[in-house]
Amino acid sequence: DQQVKQNSPSLSVQEGRIxxxxxxxxxxxxxYFLWYKKYPAEGPTFLISISSIKDKNEDGRFTVxxxxxxxxxxxxxxxxxxxxxxxxxxxxxxxxxxGADGLTFGKGTHLIIQP
Amino acid sequence: xxxxxxxxxHLIKTRGQHVTLRCSPISxxxxxxxxxxxxxxxxxxxxxxxxxxxxxxxxFPDRFSARQFPNYxxxxxxxxxxxxxxxxxxCASSLGPLEKLFFGSGTxxxxx
Numbered sequence: 001d002q003q004v005k006q007n008s009p010s011l012s013v014q015e016g017r018i019x020x021x022x023x024x025x026x027x028x029x030x031x032y033f034l035w036y037k038k039y040p041a042e043g044p045t046f047l048i049s050i051s052s053i054k055d056k057n058e059d060g061r062f063t064v065x066x067x068x069x070x071x072x073x074x075x076x077x078x079x080x081x082x083x084x085x086x087x088x089x090x091x092x093x094x095x096x097x098x099g100a101d102g103l104t105f106g107k108g109t110h111l112i113i114q115p
Numbered sequence: 116x117x118x119x120x121x122x123x124x125h126l127i128k129t130r131g132q133h134v135t136l137r138c139s140p141i142s143x144x145x146x147x148x149x150x151x152x153x154x155x156x157x158x159x160x161x162x163x164x165x166x167x168x169x170x171x172x173x174x175f176p177d178r179f180s181a182r183q184f185p186n187y188x189x190x191x192x193x194x195x196x197x198x199x200x201x202x203x204x205x206c207a208s209s210l211g212p213l214e215k216l217f218f219g220s221g222t223x224x225x226x227x
Contacts, residue, residue, distance in 0.1 A: 004157070036218075043119070043205055043218030044158065089157050099213050100171030102148060102160025 003027045004092050006106035014114050019077040021109050023090030026071065030092040034103065035064060035075050038087045047088075048075070077111075085113045117141070119208050119219035127225045128196050136191040136222045140208030146170075147189040148216060149181055150205040158205055164189055165212045193224075201226045 005024045013019045025033075031052040036044035050057040050064045050073070057064050063076045077084055087110050091103040120139045128134050140147050146165040150158035160173035164183035178194045187208075193200055203223050207216035 006157075041220065043207075043220045046215055046217070049215075091157075100163060102150070102163060102171060102173055103158075103216065105157030105159070107155065107157050 001026075002106075003030075004090055004104050004106040006088075006090055006109050008109050009107070010110040010112065012112045012114055013080050015082060016079045019075075019080045019084065019111055019113070021075040021077075021088050021090075021111065023073050023075075023106055024071055025073075025092050027092070027104070028071075029094045030104070032093050033064070033066060033073050034091045034093075035062075036089045036091060036105075038089060038108070044089060080111075080113045082113050082115065085111060087111070119206055119217055121204075121206050121219040121222050123222060124220070125223045125225075127227060129227050130196055130198060132196050132226075133192065133194050134196060134224060136193075136204050136206075136224070138189045138191070138206030138208075138219060140187050140189070140206075141217055144208035144210055144217070145187055146209045146212050146214070147183055147187065148207045148209070149189070149191050150207065150218075151175075152203040152205060152221070154202070161191070163212060170212050196226045198226050200224065 034049040035047040038044045048062045066073045087108045089108045090106040122137045148163040149161040152158040162181045163171040167183045181191045183189045203221040205221045207218045
């Protein structure tokens with residue numbers, strides 16, 4: 001049973017436009033949510049996170065929105081750049097670094113930025 | 116500064132064999148976590164070690180074991196390899212068990 005779901009395996013966006021990646025979760029115990037970016041042949045790289053006490057967190061071009069009642073979060077990238085092409089993983093935990101239960105990851109969304 | 120380093124980068128084994136994967140954390144990081152990423156899936160939590168003690172374990176069989184050494188490096192051992200163990204094994208380090216994870220590039224294990 002997948003506790004973190006990314007229902008779009010891939011997403012294609014034109015350079016300069018907004019990219020919106022979505023993630024749903026089922027476990028009410030999750031209180032910390034993270035986005036990781038992964039290039040081929042590299043490990044995941046931390047992008048941005050949000051605690052359940054907030055509904056928005058911004059870092060430069062990246063903004064994460066959390067809707068706790070819907071158990072949904074989204075990552076907005078504005079404007080999208082060619083270097084943003086990668087696989088994006090949504091992850092959740094009952095603590096900022098995963099703790100004893102680790103991070104629970106979604107399957108990922110492959111973002112492709114078209115020139 | 117060196118990031119998380121893992122060795123080897125690639126490994127081919129046959130069913131029934133044993134494998135040892137190694138991980139060196141970022142300097143100053145005392146916690147190491149291991150994840151398995153099967154093709155088409157997200158990483159799945161295997162273990163977390165902090166100060167040389169196991170702090171958490173995911174839903175993996177006893178064929179999987181790990182340890183952390185006094186210098187905070189870590190080994191992941193898998194016994195009696197199955198075809199389904201073929202995956203990318205990721206090591207991540209953090210300052211502490213609840214801190215942000217920094218991942219290495221992984222070890223790609225193929226079991227034939």
